[in-house]
Amino acid sequence: MNMSLAVGEVRFSLVVPAWNEAARLPALFDSIDAARGRWILAGRDPQAIEIIVADNGSNDGTPTIAAMRGARVAEVLPRRIAAARNGGAAVARGELIGFVDADSRIHPDAFLAIDAAMSDPAVVGGATGVTMERWSAGIALTYALGLPVVWATGFDSGIVFCRRADFRALGGYDEDRAIAEDVDFMRRLSRLGRSRGQRLRRLRRARTVTSTRKWDEHGDWHYLLQMPAVGWRLLRDPRALPDFARRYWYDGR
Template structure:
């Protein structure tokens, strides 16, 4: 079985498109599957929305992304795990490429990330640099990470010391276990962080990371981009 695991905090407006895309992709690939939504302390009916769209719902109160992903993995029944963010859509071609890579012996991987909005040139420029760095670093963006369960268990799951950057740690752990692939096929995700947080806030976070290092990612204190929900006005 293939298990999709979606961590979600106050994601009721976005979950329907994400879950519907997963149903379509899995059926298009002809695989047995389940969708597990890990409702992490939501207050907007996220769990009810997920259930209405055919997902199994697990309620937790972590507010820590690595712990929430791990809770979903423990509840999942599949031997293949696909971690998907609540604002990310997976085309059938991308899921098919991921499954083919696993059949060919890969232990896990990620995909090219594209955004579902027209962005101004300066945002496209920053994203292009970020995407290039991700590819050079051979890490999967957290919005789409797939792996075989034995490799996931062997890595000890997502490292719960990290409040962000857990996708980088998992990518490196999986790469140590075997072949880790980055697909050319894309996933489509929301650009809401670019819309709802100012360029100054992004810059301040990058400067803090530059001066304080990855230790900054071990608490929520400066991680509003991950843990504060804002909506575009």
């Protein structure tokens, strides 16, 4: 725990980019309440955690739900995930900052685990990692095929966190990237850490539960059948947005 913080100062800002997430936000906020409860039981100041919903042009009541659950709401345009993340970060007050998708549920120990990890000056940032909300053969194989990349690079998802000062020094997420902006950010954060003798940290005991709604919509094997072509296009042009990727990440709901 950072003992230098005065009562009422913000230790950790959690940014939730959201577009038409009214159906999913309540479950996320229930999990946030549980994690905040453990934080308080550990003797921590409840005001040290703030939640920011970066609303990216929703028309389904997402900002109203977020405000009712105690979050600060930042209205962000244009509609692009990197812009939403950066827009939420722009109003953050925490010494630490993290990002989680609106269709997730965080672990009850998430805030405590992130606080402990970032109290180590040898850690530049990291991620909690994820587990899936449901499993099948196709989802399990997709998950397993991604693990070697995670092990080799230290890049992961779930809640991605770092010091807010480092986030600003890196310029945040690349808003020219319609997708894969999170991988690019982790790469730059890792490089910054290496330049200072720091490392990324994965919090495998505080994994975030991530939605499988893309598998529900496109089929449990779709990632293996359709994503290789998208990946090839992105290798050739990181700022390209193939039609399938546009439909996959930006259309619907």
